[in-house]
Amino acid sequence: MNQAVDTKERLLNSALDLFHARSYANVGVQELCEHAGVKKGSFYHFFPSKRDLTIAALDRQWEIAKRMVWEPAFSKQLPALKRLERCFDLFYEHQCGAKAKTGQVPGCPFGNLALELSTQDEAIRRKVDEILRECTRYVERMLRDAITAGELSELDVAATAEEMVAYMEGVMLMAKTRNDPKVIRKLRHGLPRLLQTERGVMAKARS
Amino acid sequence: MNQAVDTKERLLNSALDLFHARSYANVGVQELCEHAGVKKGSFYHFFPSKRDLTIAALDRQWEIAKRMVWEPAFSKQLPALKRLERCFDLFYEHQCGAKAKTGQVPGCPFGNLALELSTQDEAIRRKVDEILRECTRYVERMLRDAITAGELSELDVAATAEEMVAYMEGVMLMAKTRNDPKVIRKLRHGLPRLLQTERGVMAKARS
Numbered sequence: 001m002n003q004a005v006d007t008k009e010r011l012l013n014s015a016l017d018l019f020h021a022r023s024y025a026n027v028g029v030q031e032l033c034e035h036a037g038v039k040k041g042s043f044y045h046f047f048p049s050k051r052d053l054t055i056a057a058l059d060r061q062w063e064i065a066k067r068m069v070w071e072p073a074f075s076k077q078l079p080a081l082k083r084l085e086r087c088f089d090l091f092y093e094h095q096c097g098a099k100a101k102t103g104q105v106p107g108c109p110f111g112n113l114a115l116e117l118s119t120q121d122e123a124i125r126r127k128v129d130e131i132l133r134e135c136t137r138y139v140e141r142m143l144r145d146a147i148t149a150g151e152l153s154e155l156d157v158a159a160t161a162e163e164m165v166a167y168m169e170g171v172m173l174m175a176k177t178r179n180d181p182k183v184i185r186k187l188r189h190g191l192p193r194l195l196q197t198e199r200g201v202m203a204k205a206r207s
Numbered sequence: 208m209n210q211a212v213d214t215k216e217r218l219l220n221s222a223l224d225l226f227h228a229r230s231y232a233n234v235g236v237q238e239l240c241e242h243a244g245v246k247k248g249s250f251y252h253f254f255p256s257k258r259d260l261t262i263a264a265l266d267r268q269w270e271i272a273k274r275m276v277w278e279p280a281f282s283k284q285l286p287a288l289k290r291l292e293r294c295f296d297l298f299y300e301h302q303c304g305a306k307a308k309t310g311q312v313p314g315c316p317f318g319n320l321a322l323e324l325s326t327q328d329e330a331i332r333r334k335v336d337e338i339l340r341e342c343t344r345y346v347e348r349m350l351r352d353a354i355t356a357g358e359l360s361e362l363d364v365a366a367t368a369e370e371m372v373a374y375m376e377g378v379m380l381m382a383k384t385r386n387d388p389k390v391i392r393k394l395r396h397g398l399p400r401l402l403q404t405e406r407g408v409m410a411k412a413r414s
Contacts, residue, residue, distance in 0.1 A: 132384055174376065189366070
């Protein structure tokens with residue numbers, strides 16, 4: 001690999017690992033450089049500031065999250081409503097994996113930075129907002145597929161998808177606060193219930 | 208007021224204001240002392256560390272949250288299921304008030320510290336966990352009252368209450384990430400739907 005590309009990659013990976021394991025503010029540029037095995041001068045060659053690295057790291061984290069969670073979970077190969085279950089299974093597996101390695105449930109990397117930084121850094125807030133909107137779009141497509149397939153009655157797709165992403169973030173917050181990934185398993189049952197409404201009752205639950 | 212009590216109070220109030228507006232790590236002991244008009248020596252007279260101040264501030268924040276939100280919202284004077292609506296109204300009002308003052312939606316002070324600090328500070332994580340369990344107990348009592356009053360069919364009270372608190376935290380996270388308190392208004396409609404299930408369908412929605 002080209003050395004410049006490699007240096008940049010290592011800085012991005014260090015940011016992903018360290019911010020997710022601890023927090024943005026708890027990890028300084030010095031530690032990021034040491035973790036990446038990069039000199040401080042090189043850091044500022046690639047990133048004007050820690051904020052710029054963070055925004056690039058969020059883009060990278062979203063690429064990874066899509067590949068590891070959102071694409072496989074929301075695959076057209078799965079019956080639409082099964083995709084939600086698969087998504088929660090993958091959340092659970094990733095948080096279990098992290099806990100096995102570090103002893104701690106790190107939670108959602110996007111939700112973490114949203115709550116730590118939204119009032120302090122407008123550019124980071126906007127970036128996380130954009131990513132959560134992309135998550136919402138995955139859920140919207142699933143809901144439309146479920147309606148088309150007759151798995152679900154008509155409902156307000158945009159509103160329901162937002163509620164579901166809010167619920168996912170809330171569940172990850174509870175799992176992190178309890179330091180217990182089993183919370184994700186337990187609370188997953190709330191998710192399909194968000195589909196049961198005067199507007200649209202899940203066909204399966206009725207039968 | 209006794210001067211020692213006053214000094215301690217001012218430090219607690221500064222911690223509440225500054226942590227909620229920004230974050231734990233972004234506010235140092237020096238700034239807390241300046242904001243409170245207290246000398247650094249006095250800080251360490253009352254609190255061995257910033258962490259100890261934070262734990263005391265969380266207890267204080269919970270006292271305030273109970274007085275301002277949880278007690279009035281979950282008052283026995285209100286029909287049980289109305290209490291949820293009232294709770295969301297109060298969340299909305301408080302976040303609107305903060306946004307009018309500072310331009311920013313600060314979100315839930317407990318959720319914020321949970322996501323910033325749970326992997327870094329076990330004592331703070333346990334304290335926030337304890338507070339979220341107390342929130343869950345308010346919702347449990349409301350659900351039991353709703354069942355007794357015939358507003359709700361039998362359901363798993365403990366599990367549903369946890370789902371509801373997770374949802375509340377998720378909604379506050381979305382509102383902060385959007386920097387828009389109206390998100391709370393919009394997503395509140397998801398909450399009663401968590402009550403509609405094979406186990407227990409909300410009587411009102413049926414009629």
